[in-house]
Amino acid sequence: MKIGLLGGTFDPPHLGHLIMAEHVLEAMHLDEVWFVPSHVPPHKQESALVAEDRLRMVERAIEENPQFSVSTVELEREGKSFTIDTMKQLQNQYPSYDFCFIIGGDMVQHLDRWHRIDELQELVQFIGVGREGYQLDSSRGVKLIDIPRIDISSSMIRKRLAKGKSIRYLVTHQVYEYIKEHSLYVSNS
Numbered sequence: 001m002k003i004g005l006l007g008g009t010f011d012p013p014h015l016g017h018l019i020m021a022e023h024v025l026e027a028m029h030l031d032e033v034w035f036v037p038s039h040v041p042p043h044k045q046e047s048a049l050v051a052e053d054r055l056r057m058v059e060r061a062i063e064e065n066p067q068f069s070v071s072t073v074e075l076e077r078e079g080k081s082f083t084i085d086t087m088k089q090l091q092n093q094y095p096s097y098d099f100c101f102i103i104g105g106d107m108v109q110h111l112d113r114w115h116r117i118d119e120l121q122e123l124v125q126f127i128g129v130g131r132e133g134y135q136l137d138s139s140r141g142v143k144l145i146d147i148p149r150i151d152i153s154s155s156m157i158r159k160r161l162a163k164g165k166s167i168r169y170l171v172t173h174q175v176y177e178y179i180k181e182h183s184l185y186v187s188n189s
């Protein structure tokens, strides 16, 4: 089985995540993409929404695609969600699977700062996809795949919601409904 791992904060999951997963699945002839929500994102300053809501939204975002699933491996682990720990755990659990790790163009240039990156690179092939506003950089042997550039980010969605603006069509219908139902990201000020 060839599996692409898409790690992220998914605060919230948006169409950019789904489009990148679909295009890498196709280009790399993967069997599945597993979305891996982080418990505590290693390099983000802002604290994310509670894990429960992020997980539920990812489940809803991917529910129509039988080749997408979610792994709770990081949510079940304490502390920061370092990718090296996730890879070791998954490779132990699924020794015959061939994993790659999918990242956006904004992350490629920061790989040098990842925890135990030299060791991690020996364990897994990174796949970098184009992201609007970022140059695709082929450092550290990352395999680059250009995909339709979708200028959507979770932070843009959070900001729009805080200002009472529409996020319709930036997320799936199911995620849209979940956010509305639970009044997520609404500014209290």
Ligand SMILES: Nc1ncnc2c1ncn2[C@@H]1O[C@H](COP(=O)(O)OP(=O)(O)OP(=O)(O)O)[C@@H](O)[C@H]1O
Residues within 6 Å of the ligand: 007, 008, 009, 010, 011, 016, 017, 020, 102, 103, 104, 105, 106, 107, 129, 130, 131, 132, 150, 151, 152, 153, 154, 155, 156
């Ligand atoms: N529109 C996009 N195009 C390409 N890659 C993306 C896009 N959105 C997210 N990614 C990548 O998906 C992975 C998970 O992203 P994450 O969940 O942090 O979302 P984000 O939109 O980058 O969030 P935020 O705006 O809060 O930083 C990262 O590797 C990120 O680079």
Ligand SMILES: O=C(O)c1ccc[n+]([C@@H]2O[C@H](COP(=O)([O-])O)[C@@H](O)[C@H]2O)c1
Residues within 6 Å of the ligand: 006, 007, 008, 009, 010, 036, 038, 041, 042, 043, 044, 081, 082, 083, 084, 107, 113, 114, 115
């Ligand atoms: O292991 C690390 O040092 C590391 C540093 C930064 C990011 N990551 C992983 O990269 C993925 C995307 O990160 P983020 O911050 O955009 O959600 C997510 O799975 C993170 O756990 C991992």
